[in-house]
Amino acid sequence: MTIPTETDVLIVGGGPAGALLGCLLARRGIGVLVAEKQTELDRDFRGETLAAPSVVTLRKLGFGPALSSHGFLETAAVSMRMEGRRVFSVDYGKFGVDALPVDIPQPALIGIFNEEAAGLPGYTRAAGTACTGLLIEDGTVRGAVLKQKDGTRTEVRARLVVGADGRFSKVRKEAGLAARIQPMERDFLSLKLPRPAGWGNHAELIVDRDKHLVVLPTWPDFLRVGHNLPKRGMGALRKEGFEAFRAGIAAIDPRLEPLMEEHLRSWDDTGFLEIFTAEVDQWARDGLILIGDASHTCTPILGQGVNLAIQDTVCLAPVIARALAATPSGSVPAAEFDRFVATRRKHKTVVTRFQRMQERALAQHTPMGVRLRRARFSVLDKLPVKYAVFGKVINAPHQVDPADLRVHLAHSR
Structure with a gap:
């Protein structure tokens, strides 16, 4: 594969965040290169549940027919049993979202995004390609060095590098953006x-x-x-x-x-x-932005990883488009992402805090702690507020940019 040596946006990582972002940007006519170190998608993922708002968002963006064509499983509810007693349940149909959570294999979801983007001009996906370092000049990220499976190295210059390469992000490390790792x-x-x-x-x-x-x-x-x-x-x-x-x-x-x-x-x-959270104080520097687990790693509790990635992407795509338009040449300044970072950090902090609270509850082992835990969940189960508490974590609304809808409709005609 011939990798372009220049592009508008270089996305490192072809998971749900990187694949969807590449597709949305390419739809807008932005030059995109998605570098993914894996050559195949047939890997076994642990988190494959799309929350109801994610389903609604993907349908709005035109992916509904592809999701239906592949097939998925709707999840009607979640329940909790403690020491043999059912103490808590949530009916997903009562959230007032025009969808239920669905389970679909993550390789299939990524494949849907890749297939949609493949025919768009200016879009390249480089499978089996890893980032080995960043190109940094005068404190600004100007691109990255990519290495293919056959050992070929290519310097790719980009106006923006997006680190979407997960919880052990190479881009984050190379950019000098320190993460505070907190093991569970x-x-x-x-x-x-x-x-x-x-x-x-x-x-x-x-x-x-x-x-x-x-x-x-x-x-x-x-x-x-x-x-x-x-x-x-x-x-x-x-x-x-x-x-x-x-x-x-x-x-x-x-x-x-x-x-x-x-x-x-x-x-x-x-x-x-391995279960840990990673919180990053600085998500962006001139010429670079982190998204998904690279920016703020959550735990598997409530399976929010893929949904947070989709939320990041839907919020970020219009920000990148506006930033590129506002700076016709040169790298995108980090300040362009201030509002995006503040908004997404706030929500991810809420999710992490809730997950840590849940983990503390699940780790109870003393007789008194176990009884108190069971009593708390039993009381919460009887209160309507349980839907507000859960909804704040798993049903965060997605603000789809009208331009993304217009571009989708234009491509559908």
């Missing part, structure tokens, strides 16, 4: 099982003292199960043996025991995720 007390192990007929389409959180499972129905016919373990506890878990691990999950939710007996054979059937 526990990490996460995930696995996939066939979904039995008649299981239903609601998500479940099943808690037994300081152990819990997240059980999510996923498209087309699977269950995704997440299980907590102590920080740096994977070694001890492996030492106890795989059978002991399966027995521990079955003790929390006996319904899963026969499924695991048949389909969960070894540690290779599980995936490990």
Whole structure:
């Protein structure tokens, strides 16, 4: 593949944020290069649930037919059981959003964005291409050095570099934008099982003292199960043996025991995720902006990663378009992103705070702490305010720029 040596916007990272941003900018006639270090999309992702506002936004932007063509699973509700008692539930239909959350494989979602962008002029996607460093002159980011799988290195000059390369962002590191890493007390192990007929389409959180499972129905016919373990506890878990691990999950939710007996054979059937948050004081410098997990990493609790990425992108696309128009030549000044950063930081801080509160509650292990936790959730379940509390985190509105809608309609004719 021949990589252009100049472009308006270089996006490093082709996940949901990078792929969608590349598409929205290309629709506006902006030159875009999306560099993604992976060559294939067929990877196993842990977070694949689109919140209802994300579904509405993607439909407005014209991706509805492609989503329907692929297929997805709507999630009707989420419930919580603690020590064998159902203590809390939320009906997603009561939020007043014209959609339900949907589960769709993340590779399929990224593929939808890539396919839409592929035919647009000025758009290039470079798979199997990693960023090895930034081009910085007089304190301003002027582009990046990209390395392809065959070892070819290319210096790409861009008026703006977007770091959309995730929780371990290379762009963030190379830009000297320090992240404050705060580990959680526990990490996460995930696995996939066939979904039995008649299981239903609601998500479940099943808690037994300081152990819990997240059980999510996923498209087309699977269950995704997440299980907590102590920080740096994977070694001890492996030492106890795989059978002991399966027995521990079955003790929390006996319904899963026969499924695991048949389909969960070894540690290779599980995936490990280190849980931490990363907060970055400075998201932008002249010629560069961070988005998604690169700017503010959240935890998997409530599966907000992909939704925060979509929110970032929908907010950022018009900001970039205006900034490029306002500075016809040269790099985009960091000040152009001040309002974007302030708005998105505020919401992500709310999400992180809520996730940490949830993690503290789930980590309770003393008899008194467990009883108080169960009582708090039981009381909250009876109060209408629970929808306001949850809605603030999972149903943040997306402000779709009218220009993006006009551009979509123009391309649809």
